[in-house]
Amino acid sequence: MSTKKIEFNVLNEKIAGLVVSKNDADMPSFLFVHGGGGADKYRTLYLAERLLSHDISTLAFDHSGSGESTGLLENSSLAKRYDEALEAIKFLTKDKPLTICGSSMGAYIILKLLEKENVKNLILFCPAIYDARAFSLKFNDGFTDIIRQKESWKNSDIFSALEKFNGNLLVFIGKEDEVIPEGVIELLDKSSQNARKKEIVVIPNCPHKIHTWLSEHKDITDEVVEKISEFLK
Secondary structure (H helix, E strand, O other), X not given: OEEEEEEEEEOOEEEEEEEEEOOOOOOOOEEEEOOOOOOOOOOOHHHHHHHHHHOOOEEEEOOOOOOOOOOOHHHOEHHHHHHHHHXXXXXXXXXXXXXXXXXXXXXXXXXXXXXXXXXXXXXEEOOOOOEHHHOOOEOOOOHHHHHOOOOHHHXXXXXXXXXXXXXXXXXXXXXXXXXXXXXXXXXXXXXXXXXXXXXXXXXXXXXXXXXXXXXXXHHHHHHHHHHHHHHOO
């Protein structure tokens, strides 16, 4: 197994990435986009290592203000994270269909990418969606006030692109997720009727911090990895 650190610049910030592959010459075909709070590129390393057994190389990166990237988290925004994800996609091989996996806030970011990128496989873990008004706001400048408004997620701007999506959609949600309302999953399901293939997997006893929980439950992680591998075929 090879783990190679990379760097790229977005809006004067240094973004730190990590490629997990079988050898240094192997280009990643799969992008991880992490969530908010203290999440970083290492949060999904346990999955990246297991996906290698299915010949799936991956790239994960730290958004500005997180992990080993520069910048302050409070100065970031959904719009900034969107730009960073667009730049990260440039490091993926063009020889395979585009596969993107987003967790929590990262799920919203990759749903926004549908407006611009030809995504074949979309994988969401504990997906969050946000009011369109929150997109350009800095995290320390009104963002929290908007997303805390009751059912503000119903005003999200990702539904029109999702309705046109004809690739494959795989969603993982913890049965005990205390952050994502059931209505979010229902609305994502309703809005993705044109997906070629779709599955929503509910993981029993699992909370919102799904990757922390999965990394402590190897048997369930193995099932998740098998599901992802089969889904990409």
